[in-house]
Amino acid sequence: MTDTIRNDMGLFGKTKQKDKMIEQLKVLLDRFEFIDLLNLCSEVTGKKLDDVNGKARLERIEILDFIWENYHKGSINFSQIKDFAIKRNIVTEAFFD
Numbered sequence: 001m002t003d004t005i006r007n008d009m010g011l012f013g014k015t016k017q018k019d020k021m022i023e024q025l026k027v028l029l030d031r032f033e034f035i036d037l038l039n040l041c042s043e044v045t046g047k048k049l050d051d052v053n054g055k056a057r058l059e060r061i062e063i064l065d066f067i068w069e070n071y072h073k074g075s076i077n078f079s080q081i082k083d084f085a086i087k088r089n090i091v092t093e094a095f096f097d
Helices: 002-030 032-045 049-053 060-073 076-089
Strands: none
Touching: 002 060, 002 076, 032 049, 032 060, 032 076, 049 060, 060 076
């Protein structure tokens, strides 16, 4: 019985950690300019968004939806977005401390 409780607590710990990462990712993506979001999508997923959605002009929310969808699928991960942001001087390393 104690093993079950320990396992459950471990799962809750991981959930809290993931929630914190999602919150940090939301704050990070708010720092991106429109063009940065487009470049992130094309560099990380290898797809240009106009090719994916077939629209001439995309809204910021559509790009963010695409990023979140791919994040939840596992096609984009936190470290890829973090590395992109640092490399492009969107944020500094200190942002993640």
